[in-house]
Amino acid sequence: MKIANYKTYFLLLTFYIFSSCAVNKFTPSELQIINKVNDNGRLRVLLVENTQDSIILYKKSNEIKVDNENTDLQNFVQALYKTVQDPEKPGVGIAAPQVGINRSIIWVQRFDKEAAPFDVYFNIQIIKYSDEKNNGMEGCLSVDNYRGTVSRSTEITIKYDTFDHKNQIENIKGFTAVIFQHEIDHLNGILYTDRIQDKALLIKTQ
Template sequence: MFAHNSKVDLELNRAVERLIKTGGKDKLLPIVQAGEPVLRQQTARYTGQLSKRTLSKLIDAMHTTMLEAPGVGLAATQIGLGLALAVLEDHVRDDADDPREIAELPFHVIINPSYKPVGDETRSFYEGCLSFDGYQAVRRRWLDIEAEWDDESGKHHKERMHGWPARIFQHETDHLSGELYIDKAEIRSLATYENLEDYWCNDPVPTEAAAELGFDL
């Protein structure tokens, strides 16, 4: 829980306003790529450092940037900002038999998020990142988690998440601790978008990729 305007950091607030302006009328912010130090830093916990107006503008710009990329999540570090904040959104695909268990994930703002596994089941699927553009790799993640976060109004949430939404939450929360998905991915699975489409688009689990490329699921 945080109180708006009680601890506004004027210098940071001005810096974020400048960042937002880089998006122009389209509100599209530059997404930093692997190698940028901010992606490897522990973010600062959000305690109301931004004015309510600036926070709202930042969230709007992050949401617009995420959708345009396109992506299903965007962490503040990915736009060069070291605050513990991310946005998420994903929607059900046409394939009801998709083994990734994709489910509806309405737009969320997650501030100071954390998670812990529920049970010990994991799943391994190809995963990508807007800050490691052009590639995907297989990453093992918890199937079920208990997620906690504050929303933009300061309200605290606790929710059990399963399947693909749980994967998205883990991916974006890890960003805020300086981790990229590739850190714990199966490196032998690393593929360009083009090769993923050519070879493994019909292998979501991905057993064929594991056998052919030589990694364990």
């Protein structure tokens, strides 16, 4: 009985160590990338045509410890927001791997809310997809000069953390649901072009 208790304690301790490593703060090498903001407070957007960049874009992202007092996290979230708001190359959403950080952080423009604000989401995943799908045209800040038709669920259920709340669950419909699916794909190392089997549906814009 006593041995069994020790075993349980050991297993719990091992689990605790593993789980606390999995959801961690930024590493020193991540902080190096984050601190490379330009004069406008933006980060360089990685491009799939660049071999080094594509390695990061095709990697799965890890979770992040959400702490609204953590200035590194605040700074990164702001830099990511400024990057998606670049007037020369604006987007409707962006995921952290697109600036070289493989962490589950995305910004999405909420066209389903009044005044279409940008909101930030941490540790986000899709827990339900509608069977109903729609074809729609997509582009990506990391795939220059292309647009393509992708089939996406018309409605999804997402689970995420915000700066203030843990484990929010929300239903999303329409174009905003498409943006969420596109950005969450980035966190799983998937680009929209990977979802286009018929390459004739991929159009060069320049």
